[in-house]
Amino acid sequence: GENVEQHPSTLSVQEGDSAVIKCTYSDSASNYFPWYKQELGKRPQLIIDIRSNVGEKKDQRIAVTLNKTAKHFSLHITETQPEDSAVYFCAATPFGGKLIFGQGTELSVKP
Amino acid sequence: EAGVTQFPSHSVIEKGQTVTLRCDPISGHDNLYWYRRVMGKEIKFLLHFVKESKQDESGMPNNRFLAERTGGTYSTLKVQPAELEDSGVYFCASSQVGGRTDTQYFGPGTRLTVL
Numbered sequence: 469g470e471n472v473e474q475h476p477s478t479l480s481v482q483e484g485d486s487a488v489i490k491c492t493y494s495d496s497a498s499n500y501f502p503w504y505k506q507e508l509g510k511r512p513q514l515i516i517d518i519r520s521n522v523g524e525k526k527d528q529r530i531a532v533t534l535n536k537t538a539k540h541f542s543l544h545i546t547e548t549q550p551e552d553s554a555v556y557f558c559a560a561t562p563f564g565g566k567l568i569f570g571q572g573t574e575l576s577v578k579p
Numbered sequence: 580e581a582g583v584t585q586f587p588s589h590s591v592i593e594k595g596q597t598v599t600l601r602c603d604p605i606s607g608h609d610n611l612y613w614y615r616r617v618m619g620k621e622i623k624f625l626l627h628f629v630k631e632s633k634q635d636e637s638g639m640p641n642n643r644f645l646a647e648r649t650g651g652t653y654s655t656l657k658v659q660p661a662e663l664e665d666s667g668v669y670f671c672a673s674s675q676v677g678g679r680t681d682t683q684y685f686g687p688g689t690r691l692t693v694l
Contacts, residue, residue, distance in 0.1 A: 472621075500681065511583075512622070512670070512685045557622060566612065566624040566635060567672075567683060 470495045472560050474570025482578055487545045489573045491558035494539070498560040501534060501541045502567070507554045515556075516543070548577045581605065583673050583686035591692045597659040600689045604653070604673030611654050612674075612683060613646060617667040625669075628654060629676065640665075661693045 471494040481487050493501075499520035504512035518525045518532045518541065525532050529548075534541040541560075545552055555574050559567040584603045592598050604611045613625040625644070626636040630651035639646070643662070648654040658665055668690050672683040 474621075502682070504685070511687045514682055514684075517682065561681075566627055566638070567614070567622075568624065569614075569622040571621045 470560075470568045472558060472568050472570040474558050474573060476573060477571060478574045478576070480576045480578065481548050483548060483550060485548055487543075487548055487552070487575055487577075489543045489556055489558065489575075491541050491543075491560075491570045492539055493541070493560040493568070495560065495568070496539065498568075500561050501532070502559050502561075503532060503543050504557045504559065505554045506557065506572075512557060545575075548575075550577050550579050553577045583671055583684050585669075585671050585686040585689050587689060588687065589690045589692075591694065592661055593694050594663055595660045597657065598661055598691060600656045600658075600669050600691070602654045602656070602671030602686060604671070605684055607675065608673035608684075609651070609676040610674040610681075610683075611648060612672040613654070613656055614670040614672065615667050616670065616688075617664075622670065625656075658691075661691075663693050666691055666693045 473492045502517035505515045506512045516530050516532050518534050529546045531544045555572045557572050558570040561567050586601045609630050611628040614622045616622045624638040627634045628648045631648050645657045668688040670688045671686040674681050674683045
């Protein structure tokens with residue numbers, strides 16, 4: 469069935485370091501891959517997304533890469549800051565459909 | 580532009596009782612989704628409305644859950660009777676149809692605790 473695996477479940481980095489979160493999906497029909505950030509007690513917020521016709525997308529300190537052959541996609545955060553601390557969720561979906569989420573990664577950025 | 584809103588923010592009920600959650604999507608968004616996050620686990624899909632029609636309800640756990648979207652605006656999710664395992668945070672999300680993006684915008688969630 470449809471499944472998204474996300475690793476690691478927790479990640480602790482020093483301020484200024486980079487953080488990488490990896491996801492693998494099972495449904496080859498998936499063509500849209502968003503990443504959401506959820507701060508404690510708040511709603512999930514979209515931070516970046518990528519579609520299957522693109523291999524990489526960057527927005528300031530955040531980048532996402534997609535390897536459709538291997539069904540892998542990753543989130544890269546550079547120059548991490550304490551305010552980056554949150555739970556990050558990857559997701560996959562066929563166009564316009566339900567989101568299949570990964571298990572979440574709790575990122576902690578230590579000052 | 581107002582975001583997705585949900586009511587109530589918290590609900591504590593006893594096993595066997597009924598609870599109704601409400602979601603107001605972003606104005607003009609035809610797609611409305613319900614998701615649930617059980618403690619420490621992933622966010623799981625429950626169902627998807629396009630306007631007032633159920634497009635996909637494959638994630639609904641059982642027939643104790645009933646979702647409606649009369650008139651294609653706000654939606655309600657009723658749990659009757661509630662069980663302990665129904666506890667979690669229920670999120671609603673909405674997106675446009677035929678827009679440049681199918682970004683789903685999430686509400687703040689309703690935290691349901693069944694005692």
